[in-house]
Amino acid sequence: MPLxxxxxLALAAALPAGLAQAQEYPARPPRLLLGFxxxxxxxxxxxxxxxxxxxxxxxxxxxxxxxxxxxxxATEQAVRAAPDGYTLFLGSVANTINASLQxxxxxxxxxxxxxxxxxxxxxNLLVVHPSVPAQNVAELVALARGxxxxxxxxxxxxxxxxxxxxxxxxxxxxxxxxxxxxxxQAVTDLLAGRVGVMFSPASTVIQHVRAGRLRGLASTGATRxxxxxxxxxxxxxxxxxxxxxxxFGLMAPAATPAPIIARLAEAVRVAMxxxxxxxxxxxxxxxVLEGGPADLARLIAExxxxxxxxxxxxxxxxx
Numbered sequence: 392m393p394l395x396x397x398x399x400l401a402l403a404a405a406l407p408a409g410l411a412q413a414q415e416y417p418a419r420p421p422r423l424l425l426g427f428x429x430x431x432x433x434x435x436x437x438x439x440x441x442x443x444x445x446x447x448x449x450x451x452x453x454x455x456x457x458x459x460x461x462x463x464x465a466t467e468q469a470v471r472a473a474p475d476g477y478t479l480f481l482g483s484v485a486n487t488i489n490a491s492l493q494x495x496x497x498x499x500x501x502x503x504x505x506x507x508x509x510x511x512x513x514x515n516l517l518v519v520h521p522s523v524p525a526q527n528v529a530e531l532v533a534l535a536r537g538x539x540x541x542x543x544x545x546x547x548x549x550x551x552x553x554x555x556x557x558x559x560x561x562x563x564x565x566x567x568x569x570x571x572x573x574x575x576q577a578v579t580d581l582l583a584g585r586v587g588v589m590f591s592p593a594s595t596v597i598q599h600v601r602a603g604r605l606r607g608l609a610s611t612g613a614t615r616x617x618x619x620x621x622x623x624x625x626x627x628x629x630x631x632x633x634x635x636x637x638x639f640g641l642m643a644p645a646a647t648p649a650p651i652i653a654r655l656a657e658a659v660r661v662a663m664x665x666x667x668x669x670x671x672x673x674x675x676x677x678x679v680l681e682g683g684p685a686d687l688a689r690l691i692a693e694x695x696x697x698x699x700x701x702x703x704x705x706x707x708x709x710x
Contacts, residue, residue, distance in 0.1 A: 416476050416651050420445070422453040423641075424469050425481040426462025430575025431545060432592035433462075436511050436639050437481055439671045443662035448655075452479075458573055461485050461548035463496065470503040474646035476655065480504060482642040482687075484550045484694055491699035492548040492707060501695065504642040506687035507652055508659040509680035511672055512638040514612035515554050515590040516597070516619060518605045523587045528609050528628035531588070535564035542566045543577040543586040551577075553698060554590035554611060554635040556705040561630050581605065592637045593618040593676035611635040618676035638680065638694075640687040656683045 423441060427433040434456060441452040457465035462485045472478035486500045517528065523540070525531035534540060544552035547570045559566055569586050571577035574595045581589050581596075582604055589596070590611065597618050600607040609628045610616045625633035641659055643652065662668060663679055672679060680686075701707075 426465035428458040428573035447658035447661040474644035476651040487694040488698040507641040511677040542588040545574040551590040
């Protein structure tokens with residue numbers, strides 16, 4: 392039997408504010424900010440994940456691309472947003488790199504955003520334009536030592552950029568970095584031969600490798616990727632310890648009430664465990680990551696420490 396209106400109102404007033412918000416959440420469509428443009432791995436992942444996540448929440452998810460500054464523009468907007476669950480953020484490996492790459496950021500990524508759940512990961516592929524006469528990693532190293540090569544990336548501080556810096560560091564080469572506003576623009580110039588080399592998320596370049604427009608040399612995962620199982624890992628190619636993946640996780644402003652974070656984490660679990668979602672992600676080279684807030688927090692801490700070492704050793708810091 393329904394409670395009398397006065398009793399229901401009294402009970403609602405007695406609830407902690409966060410719990411009351413969570414019971415009503417979401418009353419309108421949340422927005423998902425991402426710091427990379429259409430055509431990027433971040434955009435590809437978000438466009439697959441947003442519909443089932445919205446279904447699990449009972450509201451549509453509005454994806455908003457806010458590219459620029461290696462995802463820092465979108466990150467700052469998310470940090471400054473109201474902590475009510477209606478602004479979500481697609482955190483990525485780029486954010487953990489930026490923490491050491493850039494000294495004067497107006498936010499602390501790990502402190503100012505609350506982790507909700509890890510989402511997906513995709514290894515980078517080391518690819519070259521067909522005009523580059525390297526059939527494997529060893530031949531690319533020899534070419535890079537003997538002449539000038541340019542490698543493109545989706546921007547300063549991204550995993551593709553630092554993968555190239557790590558390659559230079561481990562092989563003693565000096566490939567020149569050419570940053571672009573996003574993966575789409577970088578791949579366009581790679582296909583045109585304006586840059587010769589790129590570490591790129593598999594989801595962004597695998598179709599071009601399959602079509603013969605680019606040549607794949609290796610993947611950067613700890614094991615071979617299902618997207619291109621014929622390619623050796625960088626470790627198999629002789630660079631022990633070379634592991635670099637592009638990953639994404641769902642986050643919200645740090646003061647977002649815990650019950651709303653829990654509601655979102657459960658919605659992620661439901662959304663990511665549908666067969667259709669997993670099939671769509673696998674078709675684009677993404678591996679689904681499991682876990683909740685603690686798992687994403689652990690991933691962020693590990694990646695921040697790892698890339699800080701690479702930035703320091705390579706001298707890649709830009710301010």
